[in-house]
Amino acid sequence: MSSSLAQPLPWLLLLLALAVFTAETASAAELEVEPLGGKAPQREFDYFALALQWPGTYCQRTRHCCSNNACCRGSNAPTIFTIHGLWPDYNDGTWPACCTKSRFDPKEISTLTDALEKYWPSLSCGSPSTCQGGKGTFWAHEWEKHGTCSSPVFRNEYDYFLATLNIYFKYNVTTVLNEAGYVPSNTEKYPLGGIVSAIEDAFHMSPLIICSKFCGGASPMLL
Template structure:
């Protein structure tokens, strides 16, 4: 379940869908169709907690700004940060941009300190929200994904609080460090070892997304009562039974070094990854 593929839906859904603008990390917008009509009425089956590894994601930073967590010299993210809590179907599809109120930052004002620390944006670009508007990364996540899980997470405040609590309950950076896989710019770790460490700690099989041999995202799945469950993965091959095919047998967990405001990063393998 590599993250870029989440924006691709079967053509048949075009008959029942509206358009949802999705913004890429370089600020360009593309149009992706979502089942806001037919699919949004179907109750979702499970949650996917998506976490980002700043040491990999921040390598795509072209310039720094105050809103980009990659640029912090104080309280710089040293391990996994939250990408989002996504509702999914067992058949491999997912609802998006469901009906519900628009994002209101005043609703989550008591959570802002925690959101800045655990759920920072790792980009300077504004994120696309419903109806073609631009806004905060948090607005994107709650309007695109949180609205589709309201039967469980209820309102905006509860969605963010639930996600933060789930993230804190399972400190995956600490889990990997204690298993012998700390952040490192020189070491490469066995993919199977990382998967096993999380399986032992959580009791369910996660999936990983990699970029150029480095861990980029960790996906951990939960039933609607937030008990861990295996993530839906491609069972056509043994390799995909344990992790995304984007990951090699040995992967890195690069350390993140913030550039600081005004800094410019030049990286030979900058690529475009959609903000999902």
């Protein structure tokens, strides 16, 4: 695979709805989380969406570098789909967010740091907002906004990040596309329908592809 991050693949974000990891697999009938701001208890979510991003497209927006931006790693920059997040979602198109007061603690996932840096890196120098009114790392944002809503399937920060890595390895989109002949290229153009079909054939689910530019007539699109 080419190490160049200028590959003009047509997507920025790819979502897989993972019905096999729904809250229904847990024994609890309702979420038992501490609500923020005195709100009513969070209702149980319906499924997880595994959100992946393509660095070759995302990193084209890089204007300056910093130590936490994986786009700036030179020859070690990611050339595979990387994780954006694992998001609890509802069937009606909405989603829960910031479900508890649990703050991100990097010590809780210290044994996962190497894997997270490789497969779940930050692709920008910005500090995204957290649920506690401040700024934090990319991982802090994902845990506080989405991970805290993953109970009762995942009860703590470590379990959430470890499970996300395992799900990412199980649904290896990069490998599936490479084996189907869709490899990064600065010149080759691939039919979007073929890319979608390869993913559907491998995982028996249809991806939601959100394009960085005009892509097949609509952006975003549900396929």
